[in-house]
Each structure stands twice: as C-alpha cells, then as structure tokens.
Amino acid sequence: MKGLVIALLVLGCGDPPPAPEVCAPIEWSHPLSIERAREEHLHLERRRHLRMKAALSPGFVLDHVSQALDANPSCAEIGRLGRLLFEHDHTFADGLPRQFRRVQDDRGGPEATACRSCHWRGGPAGAGALVDNAFLHGDGDAIASAEARNPPPLLGLALVELLGREHGVEPFGWRGEFATLRGFIADSARGHFGIEMRPEHIEAIVMYLARLELPTTVLPVPPRDLETAAAPLPGPTAFEYDAQWAEGYQLFDEVGCSTCHTRSLVLKSATYVVAGRQLDLSSQLTWDPDQGGYPVFVYSDLQMHDLGRGAYLTRRLWGLNGSAPYLHDGSAPFLDHAIAAHGGEAAFARDRFEALTGDERGALRIFLMSLRRPWALAVP
Amino acid sequence: MLHAARLIPVVAALTVTSDAVWAPQLAVPSDAALIEQIDDALDFRLREDHDVMLDAWEPGELLNHASLTQGLLDADTYGLDALFVVGDELFEYAFRPEDGLGNGLHGPPPNMRRVHAGEFGGPDAYACSSCHFLGGPDGAGTQTQNAFFRSDGDSTLGADERNPPHLLGLGPVAALAQEMTRELQALRDHARATGETVALVSKGIDFGTITGDDDAGIVGVDPDLVIRPFGWKGHRATLFGIVEESFRIHLGIVSTGLQAAIRDGLAPDAFGDGPWHDVDRDGVSVEVDDAMLTTVVAYLAQLEVPIVRPPQTPDLQAAFAVGQARFDAVGCATCHVPALTLYDTVLEAGRDNPITIDVAHDGESPKPEPTDASNGIVRVRLFSDLKRHDMGPELATPAGQSNIPASHFLTRPLWGLADTAPYLHDGRAPTVHDAIIMHGGAASAARDAYRALPADEQGAIGVYLLSLTRAPAVHVP
Numbered sequence: 064m065k066g067l068v069i070a071l072l073v074l075g076c077g078d079p080p081p082a083p084e085v086c087a088p089i090e091w092s093h094p095l096s097i098e099r100a101r102e103e104h105l106h107l108e109r110r111r112h113l114r115m116k117a118a119l120s121p122g123f124v125l126d127h128v129s130q131a132l133d134a135n136p137s138c139a140e141i142g143r144l145g146r147l148l149f150e151h152d153h154t155f156a157d158g159l160p161r162q163f164r165r166v167q168d169d170r171g172g173p174e175a176t177a178c179r180s181c182h183w184r185g186g187p188a189g190a191g192a193l194v195d196n197a198f199l200h201g202d203g204d205a206i207a208s209a210e211a212r213n214p215p216p217l218l219g220l221a222l223v224e225l226l227g228r229e230h231g232v233e234p235f236g237w238r239g240e241f242a243t244l245r246g247f248i249a250d251s252a253r254g255h256f257g258i259e260m261r262p263e264h265i266e267a268i269v270m271y272l273a274r275l276e277l278p279t280t281v282l283p284v285p286p287r288d289l290e291t292a293a294a295p296l297p298g299p300t301a302f303e304y305d306a307q308w309a310e311g312y313q314l315f316d317e318v319g320c321s322t323c324h325t326r327s328l329v330l331k332s333a334t335y336v337v338a339g340r341q342l343d344l345s346s347q348l349t350w351d352p353d354q355g356g357y358p359v360f361v362y363s364d365l366q367m368h369d370l371g372r373g374a375y376l377t378r379r380l381w382g383l384n385g386s387a388p389y390l391h392d393g394s395a396p397f398l399d400h401a402i403a404a405h406g407g408e409a410a411f412a413r414d415r416f417e418a419l420t421g422d423e424r425g426a427l428r429i430f431l432m433s434l435r436r437p438w439a440l441a442v443p
Numbered sequence: 444m445l446h447a448a449r450l451i452p453v454v455a456a457l458t459v460t461s462d463a464v465w466a467p468q469l470a471v472p473s474d475a476a477l478i479e480q481i482d483d484a485l486d487f488r489l490r491e492d493h494d495v496m497l498d499a500w501e502p503g504e505l506l507n508h509a510s511l512t513q514g515l516l517d518a519d520t521y522g523l524d525a526l527f528v529v530g531d532e533l534f535e536y537a538f539r540p541e542d543g544l545g546n547g548l549h550g551p552p553p554n555m556r557r558v559h560a561g562e563f564g565g566p567d568a569y570a571c572s573s574c575h576f577l578g579g580p581d582g583a584g585t586q587t588q589n590a591f592f593r594s595d596g597d598s599t600l601g602a603d604e605r606n607p608p609h610l611l612g613l614g615p616v617a618a619l620a621q622e623m624t625r626e627l628q629a630l631r632d633h634a635r636a637t638g639e640t641v642a643l644v645s646k647g648i649d650f651g652t653i654t655g656d657d658d659a660g661i662v663g664v665d666p667d668l669v670i671r672p673f674g675w676k677g678h679r680a681t682l683f684g685i686v687e688e689s690f691r692i693h694l695g696i697v698s699t700g701l702q703a704a705i706r707d708g709l710a711p712d713a714f715g716d717g718p719w720h721d722v723d724r725d726g727v728s729v730e731v732d733d734a735m736l737t738t739v740v741a742y743l744a745q746l747e748v749p750i751v752r753p754p755q756t757p758d759l760q761a762a763f764a765v766g767q768a769r770f771d772a773v774g775c776a777t778c779h780v781p782a783l784t785l786y787d788t789v790l791e792a793g794r795d796n797p798i799t800i801d802v803a804h805d806g807e808s809p810k811p812e813p814t815d816a817s818n819g820i821v822r823v824r825l826f827s828d829l830k831r832h833d834m835g836p837e838l839a840t841p842a843g844q845s846n847i848p849a850s851h852f853l854t855r856p857l858w859g860l861a862d863t864a865p866y867l868h869d870g871r872a873p874t875v876h877d878a879i880i881m882h883g884g885a886a887s888a889a890r891d892a893y894r895a896l897p898a899d900e901q902g903a904i905g906v907y908l909l910s911l912t913r914a915p916a917v918h919v920p
Contacts, residue, residue: 100477118905154873165599180585186920192573204600283496293524299493396569428499440917443579
C-alpha cells in the first residue's frame with residue numbers, strides 16, 4: 064500500500080486522499096467492573112475540572128477539546144472528548160443565542176444547551192422523557208402549532224448509518240430525513256442550541272456514539288439471592304421467565320410484529336470512517352457465512368410505513384427497555400399503549416396482539432423488555 | 444439495607460501534576476469504596492428490573508407493590524427503610540391512564556398537555572423522575588424539562604416557566620423551616636401577649652418586627668410567619684404539600700385528600716367538572732391516597748445532602764479559596780447564608796397521621812454534619828436564608844403566585860449547584876456568572892460589587908460555587 068502511494072506521488076497523479084489511520088480495536092472494560100467504575104469517576108472529574116476552568120475562562124471547554132483533538136489522540140480518546148462535548152452545557156461564550164424558544168419555528172429553537180438534556184434515560188446517550196419532546200416546525204410559541212418528537216436512544220447509530228448506506232435508505236429522524244450521523248448531529252446542534260458546531264467536534268461526538276456498547280437481548284434473571292430490600296416488605300420472588308420469553312419470541316413473529324420490525328438486517332462491511340480514522344465495528348457482531356455478512360439485530364426494516372396517522376420509519380426496537388415513553392411523540396407510557404396506537408399497515412398486527420390471551424400478551428412483553436442495552440456502571 | 448454505600452467516597456492518594464493537560468491522577472474512590480458502590484448500585488438495579496419484568500408479565504403489578512395503605516402506615520407497620528424503598532419506586536414509576544394519570548375532560552385519558560392551563564396544571568409528565576435526573580437520581584432538570592405554568596394550555600410564551608430544582612437534602616430543609624416557623628411564631632405570641640415590639644429573628648435571619656397585633660413590619664415571610672421553603676417563590680410549607688400539588692399538576696393524579704375537600708366544598712372546583720370522587724373524569728376514583736403521598740415524602744426526606752467538594756488541581760484550589768472569600772466579601776452570603784444550624788432534627792411529615800423522620804440520621808448518606816457540641820445539633824450547609832426577597836423587575840415572573848408578588852423569590856439554596864445548570868427560576872442563565880449578573884432588586888448591591896471584581900476573581904466565585912455538588916457515586920441507569 065505504502066509503495067503504491069509513493070508510486071502515485073512519483074508518477075505525479077496529484078495528492079491521493081490519505082488512507083485513514085486505523086483505530087485500535089475497541090476494548091471495553093467489563094461494564095460492571097471496578098475498572099469501569101474508575102473510568103466513570105475519572106470522566107466525572109474531568110468534566111468537573113473543565114467546567115471549573117470554564118468559570119475562569121469562558122469558552123474554555125470547546126477550545127480545550129479542539130486543542131486535544133489537534134494533538135493526534137487515540138480513537139478512544141477522541142471518543143472520550145466526544146462524550147465531554149455530548150455532556151457539555153453550551154454557554155453564551157460558546158455562541159448560544161440569548162433567547163430560548165421551547166417551540167421551534169423555521170429558525171429552530173434553541174430549547175436546550177446540551178445533547179444530554181434530552182438523551183439521558185436508560186444511561187448515557189439514552190432516550191428522553193415526555194417532557195423532553197422537541198416541538199419542531201412550529202410558530203415559536205404554541206405547542207399545537209408544532210410536531211412533537213420524543214428523543215430516541217442514540218445506540219448503535221454508526222451501524223445504522225452503515226446499514227442505511229448498504230440498503231439505500233436514510234435512517235435518521237423519525238421520518239428518515241438524514242443519511243448520516245454527522246448530518247443529523249450538525250442539524251440537531253443548529254436547531255436545538257442555535258450553534259454551528261465545529262466539524263472536528265461533530266466527528267468526536269460521532270466517535271463517542273460509534274463506540275457505545277450495542278443494545279442486545281438479555282434474558283431476565285430471576286433474582287434468587289435477593290433478600291427483602293427492607294423488612295417487612297416481601298423479598299423478590301424467584302420467577303422463571305425462560306418459558307415466557309421463548310413464547311414471546313415466537314409470538315413476535317406470529318402476531319406479525321417482525322413483518323416491519325425485522326429482527327436483523329445484514330451488513331456486509333462493518334468498517335466506519337470517523338474523524339479521519341477507520342473504526343472496525345465488527346467486534347460486537349458475528350459474521351454469518353450463510354447470509355454473507357453480519358446480521359445486526361436492529362428490529363427494524365429501516366423502511367417507511369403508513370401507520371394510519373402518517374408515515375414513519377420503522378422504529379428500531381433494540382434497546383427498547385429503558386427507552387419509554389414510546390412512539391414518535393412519546394404518547395405511550397407503556398408497551399400496550401404503543402401497540403394499540405399502531406394503525407394503517409400495522410393494524411393487522413395490533414388486532415392480533417389484542418386478540419391474544421393475557422398470558423400471551425405477558426410473554427410478548429417479557430420478550431420485548433429483554434431488548435435492552437447492557438447494564439453498565441455510570442457516574443451521572 | 445438502604446443504599447448506605449453512597450457515602451462520601453474515600454479519596455485516594457492525590458498526585459497533583461501540572462494543570463496544562465488534565466491530570467488523570469485526580470481523585471477516584473478507593474477500590475473498597477468502589478466495590479461498595481457497585482454492590483449497592485447492582486442490588487438496586489436488580490430489584491428494579493425484577494419489578495419491571497413482573498409488571499411486563501402482569502401490568503399493574505409494579506404499582507401494586509408500591510402501594511401501602513394508610514391503615515398499615517397508621518399501625519406503624521412499615522419502618523422508614525421500607526418507606527424509602529417503596530417511595531423510590533413511586534418516584535421512578537411512569538404512571539398510566541389506568542392508574543389515574545391525566546384526565547378525561549377533553550377526550551379519552553390522559554390528555555397530556557406540555558403547557559399548563561391556569562391552576563389546573565398540565566399534566567405534562569408520566570413520572571417524578573422525568574424532570575429530576577441531572578447529576579443523578581432526584582437531581583435537577585435542564586432547560587428542556589422546564590415546566591410551563593399558568594398559561595392557556597398551549598402557549599409557551601404566555602407561561603410562567605420554572606426549572607426543576609434538585610431534590611437532595613429536602614428533609615433538613617423541611618426541618619429547618621419547621622423550626623424557624625416555631626421560633627417566629629413564639630416571638631409573635633410573645634408580642635401579642637405583651638403588646639411589645641419584637642424583632643423577628645430566627646437562626647440569625649431577620650424577618651422584620653411585630654408590634655402587638657400589628658404585623659406590618661414583617662418582611663420576607665407571610666404574615667402567618669410560616670416559613671415556606673418549597674417552590675422557587677417559597678409557596679409551600681411542607682413536603683407533603685409540594686408532593687400532593689406536583690402529583691396533581693404534573694401527573695393529573697388527584698389525591699383522596701383533595702377529593703374529600705372537593706366533596707366538602709373546601710377546594711376550588713377548578714380541577715374538573717366531574718363528581719367529587721372522579722373530578723377529572725378519567726374513570727379512576729382512587730388515584731393516590733395519603734399513604735402513597737406520605738411514602739414519597741418519607742423517601743424524599745431521607746435523601747442524601749449535597750457536599751462541598753473542592754477542586755483537585757493547584758490553580759483551581761487557589762481559585763476556590765479566593766472565590767470563597769469573595770463570596771462573603773461581595774455580599775452573596777448575606778442571603779445565600781452558607782449554613783444554618785438545626786437543633787431539632789426530627790421532622791413530622793404526612794397529612795393527618797404524621798410519621799417522624801430524623802433528618803440527621805435516617806436514610807442515605809451523607810447527612811448534615813454535627814456541630815462541635817455533640818448534642819444532636821447539626822449544621823445544614825444549604826446556602827440560603829429561607830427568606831423571600833424582591834429580586835427586581837428583570838427577574839419578575841409574568842404575574843404573582845398566590846399572594847407572592849411577581850418579583851419576589853425565596854433565596855434559592857445553592858447546595859448541589861454544580862449539577863443544576865441552567866440557573867435561575869426559569870433556567871435563563873447557562874452559567875453561574877450569568878445567573879449572578881441577572882440578580883437585581885435586593886441583590887443589586889452584591890451584583891454590582893461582583894461586577895466590580897477583576898475577571899479572575901469573578902471566575903473564582905464560579906469555581907467555588909461549582910464545588911457545591913453531590914457526592915459522586917456509580918449507578919446502573
């Protein structure tokens with residue numbers, strides 16, 4: 064490769080695009096280990112330190128991150144810097160406009176100062192509560208004038224971007240308006256903070272999000288050795304869910320949920336380019352020779368469907384547990400409400416769900432609640 | 444066993460290095476402290492997950508678990524530890540229309556509404572935890588969690604905005620208010636009995652004077668001399684009162700106590716046009732009873748208190764010391780009184796059948812620190828005088844709130860401030876500096892003195908205030 068580059072230069076074909084530096088393989092500490100606890104405490108200290116420095120020198124955080132990014136840091140460090148940006152409360156010195164506007168108009172808000180204002184539930188870069196709904200394309204005042212959008216969890220998005228590219232869809236936004244994560248982040252910062260984010264900062268945030276642990280399927284564990292939390296409350300009963308989970312897994316197909324919430328999509332290449340680096344995302348995936356790629360368990364076909372009250376991109380269900388409330392406007396506090404609100408192309412599946420027995424519905428819910436991000440320690 | 448491990452982390456040996464680059468040797472708890480934190484966090488998460496799964500299998504199970512009856516409370520069946528556990532679940536629980544969430548007044552329940560309509564409220568949230576999360580459980584809310592009060596149900600610009608404060612240390616705050624009220628009312632009783640002019644001073648805070656029955660000289664508190672420490676303007680005296688109100692306006696969940704008051708003609712009929720037993724017409728009659736509200740109160744009153752956690756690097760430590768001195772010199776500490784002394788740490792909470800909580804001992808650590816006197820007296824470092832002040836026209840709300848004028852606010856306790864940005868009642872100030880220069884009215888002199896400081900000393904006050912924080916601990920979100 065090096066030889067080829069030199070040869071091209073010698074032949075005078077102009078400057079070839081530099082081959083992206085390859086990131087070291089992603090290595091996570093065990094999410095429930097002392098190492099992770101220590102990392103989380105250090106991250107908090109770092110954030111606290113930068114915030115205090117910013118009290119002495121307004122605008123310090125963003126400049127500090129830019130300088131750190133200039134110093135050719137490792138991909139892991141770029142991700143950590145991205146997380147600091149994700150959690151940074153933007154200030155007037157950072158370019159935050161002086162007037163907040165909870166309901167956006169054509170110019171946007173701003174209604175927030177930090178990404179994590181609305182992405183916090185269920186862990187870092189998680190979902191938002193009902194109160195966190197964004198009100199888009201309104202008149203700057205009335206809730207009724209705007210489109211309400213509930214903040215989704217931001218997990219596995221680099222893979223989603225790659226899937227979108229391979230499958231020819233724009234997978235970001237509830238209506239699928241964006242093809243790339245960086246485009247979506249730039250638009251979000253513009254709309255929600257009124258800030259034109261520096262390109263290197265966007266890359267760092269993408270790196271942070273790309274390196275988050277993927278949601279997965281975790282069977283509920285019966286808490287055998289738990290005593291009562293406090294007498295005289297009864298202790299948790301050791302309830303086995305294995306049979307219910309298996310039944311729910313099947314019902315997910317039989318009811319028709321998996322027609323649109325396709326369990327997996329196949330990804331051919333898991334190489335993601337971010338911050339001028341090449342990041343291998345395959346460490347959490349398994350190559351399937353039969354499918355000729357990595358099945359990614361997103362539980363979505365990434366297609367638009369008419370749901371009766373409008374067309375929406377099939378919501379990815381991975382990480383569902385911990386992302387309540389559900390639906391694009393957060394109008395469903397519980398799974399049953401979300402399912403009941405499915406109409407249009409999904410009406411048949413909704414009707415079948417409602418025709419199930421109570422135990423069958425319970426089994427399906429148990430299965431759905433097993434779609435979650437792995438438990439991980441965090442220092443808020 | 445409560446979450447006892449949320450103790451102040453044991454600080455590992457410090458290696459201070461140059462501050463040019465952030466030094467990763469900064470304080471991290473010892474392995475022993477970390478293990479305790481992890482055990483605690485995991486234990487809590489396992490139990491929560493167990494309930495979530497039970498509820499997925501059999502909807503309603505979670506709330507059933509989290510409901511204690513008044514009869515059992517009266518019989519003192521449950522100890523404070525149990526109330527803490529159950530109250531925690533209620534705080535986290537996302538209510539549903541089946542539980543009485545919202546109302547059936549404009550179509551099928553719940554009729555959520557991001558902007559409140561008059562005194563009726565929203566409802567705008569499913570759970571308490573929706574708006575109190577920043578910096579950790581029971582934390583503050585960011586700009587996006589602002590509540591939009593007393594508007595027309597739709598217009599954000601016509602609303603009286605409030606940023607959610609953090610909920611740590613509310614037990615000691617309630618106990619301080621209870622004690623100050625007793626002291627002030629005793630002074631009043633003396634004035635009435637003797638006809639004398641009496642200076643109304645409690646814990647060194649000056650609330651004006653009272654002469655006989657003439658209460659015209661009272662300042663910073665209502666004429667009844669009840670210290671109301673809850674709400675940005677200080678409109679609620681008790682935790683029970685603010686919890687009951689929050690359930691109604693934010694979740695649309697009407698208490699049985701309020702139902703009884705409506706039945707007896709004692710409450711305004713602005714809460715709906717239904718019969719007294721389902722005034723909000725959502726088909727759910729018993730939405731939240733006194734026992735459940737008391738449980739939430741018992742939970743909140745047992746939460747940890749924030750701490751002062753100075754920075755770790757030499758330059759910031761120097762700034763911290765300067766900031767601490769300037770905070771006093773500029774006059775911030777006149778109203779943001781760094782510490783109040785609490786003599787009686789036993790708080791009575793609940794409506795008719797109070798439970799008692801020792802706010803210096805019961806529940807989560809850290810707790811207010813004992814004074815030297817070793818007689819149960821504690822120092823509450825809340826940075827407030829629990830008094831109302833006129834903050835001038837710039838900060839004034841669109842209208843008054845009950846009897847409290849538009850420009851009057853309770854001195855916001857500053858403890859735990861580090862994790863509560865944005866600042867001020869409506870979150871208009873992204874930084875501490877912005878918040879300070881937006882002070883007016885009674886704080887104008889202090890603000891001007893702050894503005895006259897060199898920039899590095901202004902920043903030092905910021906460093907000092909950002910060290911008011913909660914003790915860091917790991918969680919499993």
